[in-house]
Amino acid sequence: xxxxxxxxxxxxxxxxxxxxxxxxxxxxxxxxxxxxxxxxxxxxxxxxxxxxxxxxxxxxxxxxxxxxxxxxxxxxxxxxxxxxxxxxxxxxxxxxxxxxxxxxxxxxxxxxxxxxxxxxxxxxxxxxxxxxxxxxxxxxxxxxxxxxxxxxxxxxxxxxxxxxxxxxxxxxxxxxxxxxxxxxxxxxxxxxxxxxx
Numbered sequence: 001x002x003x004x005x006x007x008x009x010x011x012x013x014x015x016x017x018x019x020x021x022x023x024x025x026x027x028x029x030x031x032x033x034x035x036x037x038x039x040x041x042x043x044x045x046x047x048x049x050x051x052x053x054x055x056x057x058x059x060x061x062x063x064x065x066x067x068x069x070x071x072x073x074x075x076x077x078x079x080x081x082x083x084x085x086x087x088x089x090x091x092x093x094x095x096x097x098x099x100x101x102x103x104x105x106x107x108x109x110x111x112x113x114x115x116x117x118x119x120x121x122x123x124x125x126x127x128x129x130x131x132x133x134x135x136x137x138x139x140x141x142x143x144x145x146x147x148x149x150x151x152x153x154x155x156x157x158x159x160x161x162x163x164x165x166x167x168x169x170x171x172x173x174x175x176x177x178x179x180x181x182x183x184x185x186x187x188x189x190x191x192x193x194x195x196x197x
Contacts, residue, residue, distance in 0.1 A: 003062055004038045010054040011036075025049045084131040088177060091124030095184055107195050114188035121181035128174040 011021050011032075018036070022029040025046060034040045042050060051058045095117050102113025 003041065004036050006061060007032075007050065008036045010050075010056070014054070021053070024053050080130070084127045088124050088127035088131065088173075091120050091127060092177060092180060095120035095124060095181070099184060099188070110191060110195055114192045117184050117188050121185050124177050125181050128170075128177045131170065132174060 007021075011018070016024075018032040019029045022032045025032070026049065027046065031040070035042055047058060047061060051061050054061065098113055098116045098120060102109045102116070105113070
């Protein structure tokens with residue numbers, strides 16, 4: 001992102017230290033450092049304050065970053081996100097079917113079913129984990145707010161609440177998938193041990 005370089009350049013031109021900018025922008029020095037080192041992106045409120053402090057328009061402050069954000073949200077990560085969602089759901093369904101299909105196939109069938117169910121449980125968990133990682137890496141909610149603001153729009157409270165609920169829903173889905181995977185794994189291991197004993 002270009003913003004990190006822009007903040008550093010404008011701060012230096014003003015002769016301000018990170019601490020001085022932090023005081024003026026009502027954030028911590030660590031936050032300014034994180035902005036300048038691309039560890040996090042300022043929210044809309046902070047962008048407005050920075051724009052005012054540096055005496056530049058918001059467009060000048062974030063030029064180049066808007067297109068990068070659009071691409072980040074809309075292209076590769078969006079496809080990976082959808083793929084991860086489908087892999088997770090299909091993994092759960094396949095894991096349940098595998099356990100049911102191989103349950104009545106004798107000792108060898110149960111072992112094969114247990115191994116397949118375990119593998120599918122791991123795949124499912126990794127799919128949901130990947131989905132959350134992509135969201136966290138791209139800070140999708142913040143980027144949507146910035147894109148909306150640049151277009152002269154704002155995300156209203158209803159839309160923001162929908163996003164929060166969506167994130168909670170996905171987090172709950174991840175926890176459910178982990179729980180189902182753990183239970184299936186335990187059942188498979190218990191059955192396998194009972195068969196071998």
